[in-house]
Amino acid sequence: MMLEPHLDPKTQLLIALGSAVAAKCQACFAGLYTKVGEIEATEQEVRAAVSIGTKVAGKSHDFMAVFVEETTKGAVAAGGEGTETGTCECC
DSSP: OOOTEEEEEEHHHHHHHHHHHHOHHHHHHHHHTTTTGTTOOOOOHHHHHHHHHHHHHHHHHHHHHHHHHHHTTTOTTTTTTTTSSOOOOOO
16 A cells, blocks of 8 residues: 555555544445555554544544534534434445
8 A cells, every 4th residue: 555655654554544433434444454464553553543533533523513503503413313323325
């Protein structure tokens, strides 16, 4: 995996893994994770990438919740009743 010439393959894969977590794309993460052995990433490095992706996803959810509530002047609470979670339509 070499998409960006300014970053080494391990860094690229770790960024991609964290991004897959942030995007909540199970298929992306699973596909990328199969390449971990090829670039000799440690489980500790993978855990760090996952942790960063999880934090990014959490913050983006918090920001979006505030945006929805401000935009609707409180008429719609983000993450409230009737919202779906755990689905992925990106792949």
